[in-house]
Amino acid sequence: MSLLDDPPSTPGKFKMEKSPYFHRVRWHSSLAKLTFWSFVFLGLIFIFFFRSPPSGSLPSDPSRRSLRTSGWGGSAWEKRVRSSAKVRSRNGISVLVTGAAGFVGTHVSAALKRRGDGVLGLDNFNDYYDPSLKRARQALLERTGVYIVEGDINDSALLKKLFEVVAFTHVMHLAAQAGVRYAMENPGSYVHSNIAGFVNLLEVCKSVNPQPAIVWASSSSVYGLNTKVPFSERDRTDQPASLYAATKKAGEEIAHTYNHIYGLSLTGLRFFTVYGPWGRPDMAYFFFTRDILKGKSISIFEAANHGTVARDFTYIDDIVRGCLGALDTAEKSTGSGGKKRRPAQLRVFNLGNTSPVPVTELVSILERLLKVKAKRNIMKLPRNGDVQFTHANISLAQREIGYKPTTDLQTGLKKFVRWYLNYYSGGKKASG
Numbered sequence: 427m428s429l430l431d432d433p434p435s436t437p438g439k440f441k442m443e444k445s446p447y448f449h450r451v452r453w454h455s456s457l458a459k460l461t462f463w464s465f466v467f468l469g470l471i472f473i474f475f476f477r478s479p480p481s482g483s484l485p486s487d488p489s490r491r492s493l494r495t496s497g498w499g500g501s502a503w504e505k506r507v508r509s510s511a512k513v514r515s516r517n518g519i520s521v522l523v524t525g526a527a528g529f530v531g532t533h534v535s536a537a538l539k540r541r542g543d544g545v546l547g548l549d550n551f552n553d554y555y556d557p558s559l560k561r562a563r564q565a566l567l568e569r570t571g572v573y574i575v576e577g578d579i580n581d582s583a584l585l586k587k588l589f590e591v592v593a594f595t596h597v598m599h600l601a602a603q604a605g606v607r608y609a610m611e612n613p614g615s616y617v618h619s620n621i622a623g624f625v626n627l628l629e630v631c632k633s634v635n636p637q638p639a640i641v642w643a644s645s646s647s648v649y650g651l652n653t654k655v656p657f658s659e660r661d662r663t664d665q666p667a668s669l670y671a672a673t674k675k676a677g678e679e680i681a682h683t684y685n686h687i688y689g690l691s692l693t694g695l696r697f698f699t700v701y702g703p704w705g706r707p708d709m710a711y712f713f714f715t716r717d718i719l720k721g722k723s724i725s726i727f728e729a730a731n732h733g734t735v736a737r738d739f740t741y742i743d744d745i746v747r748g749c750l751g752a753l754d755t756a757e758k759s760t761g762s763g764g765k766k767r768r769p770a771q772l773r774v775f776n777l778g779n780t781s782p783v784p785v786t787e788l789v790s791i792l793e794r795l796l797k798v799k800a801k802r803n804i805m806k807l808p809r810n811g812d813v814q815f816t817h818a819n820i821s822l823a824q825r826e827i828g829y830k831p832t833t834d835l836q837t838g839l840k841k842f843v844r845w846y847l848n849y850y851s852g853g854k855k856a857s858g
């Protein structure tokens with residue numbers, strides 16, 4: 427076997443370069459290398475010019491799973507975009523909803539459309555969880571007249587085009603890489619969506635005229651290791667326990683910057699464990715339901731010394747009202763042409779339920795609703811980003827945006843279970 431067949435992989439093996447045999451083959455190998463790299467170079471040019479989609483493309487990112495963007499542009503497409511974003515009520519707003527095929531995105535889009543606002547969705551339909559659920563949500567929205575453009579928030583050309591076609595008054599930014607534990611598996615996807623994607627969106631929003639007001643999803647996870655309860659917006663948020671939390675916290679700081687420099691009106695909403703019909707299969711209430719029904723055991727986390735793990739579970743309809751309240755009270759951005767004229771609104775609100783429930787109690791409610799006993803496997807809370815409890819103080823949101831949650835966990839889960847049984851009967855399988 428020659429040296430070229432067995433390239434050195436350790437510094438030690440490089441000593442072989444001194445061999446006279448190596449000098450004899452070097453000239454031939456250089457020619458071969460030159461030919462090889464010329465082919466690679468020509469190949470790359472071919473791929474770049476002839477194979478890239480005509481209508482904007484995604485930056486390559488190996489951290490993404492199955493990320494497709496279908497073609498956009500053309501007069502029929504623009505007509506569809508305009509029609510979906512058309513305001514149909516007096517004093518209505520036109521909203522670009524990113525992550526519209528997501529759980530919260532679907533509900534918010536439908537609610538806005540119902541009251542006569544113009545709504546255009548944007549979603550990349552990635553396969554973080556079962557994309558068929560996203561497609562089903564899309565079909566639901568289509569029936570209400572909401573069109574979802576398939577694309578990524580990192581695609582500047584697409585975002586610019588959307589603002590060229592429609593002068594959106596508001597952006598409801600819900601596209602994100604969610605999930606606390608998954609951040610250990612795929613950190614790049616959090617940076618891609620929650621940081622790079624958010625910055626890209628803000629870059630476009632700051633440049634358009636008029637600038638939209640932006641309401642976006644932060645997270646209760648920014649409170650991290652904070653132990654002061656209930657969590658108030660004034661509490662410290664500099665101890666994130668997961669990369670997910672850190673990217674959401676970074677988002678809050680990034681929002682501050684764009685507000686400060688460019689006069690963008692920005693409102694961050696710290697959602698507390700949102701659940702309900704059409705929910706996310708990666709969340710505990712959802713996969714507990716699936717596994718209990720299948721007779722599979724479920725892992726229930728407990729803290730040190732049998733400490734209770736609890737969440738301020740918040741029902742989707744309450745969250746939707748919070749989102750609409752934030753949109754309705756958002757002041758206009760104050761910049762144009764990338765320059766700020768005067769200070770703009772910058773807000774952060776907790777959207778929780780203010781009554782934490784232990785995860786063991788969540789399971790008991792599910793058992794009663796499903797009429798099946800769960801196979802409980804009590805486990806130590808893993809050190810992968812989960813915090814022991816969350817509890818929202820919502821007085822600021824109550825005062826400023828009229829937020830008032832009304833659904834307790836029992837009532838909300840009843841609605842979820844009804845939806846779940848209905849959705850997954852008829853051949854559909856819960857996965858993700």
Ligand SMILES: O=C(O)[C@H]1O[C@H](OP(=O)(O)OP(=O)(O)OC[C@H]2O[C@@H](n3ccc(=O)[nH]c3=O)[C@H](O)[C@@H]2O)[C@H](O)[C@@H](O)[C@H]1O
Nearest residue numbers: 604605645646647697698699709710711725726727785812
């Ligand atoms: O408020 C948020 O900002 C976040 O809410 C949600 O995170 P979490 O509150 O962690 O929800 P979720 O995973 O459903 O776990 C619920 C409970 O079950 C416990 N849990 C979980 C898994 C398991 O196998 N066993 C278990 O006991 C677990 O320890 C926890 O106590 C969103 O996913 C996230 O995207 C973000 O929006």
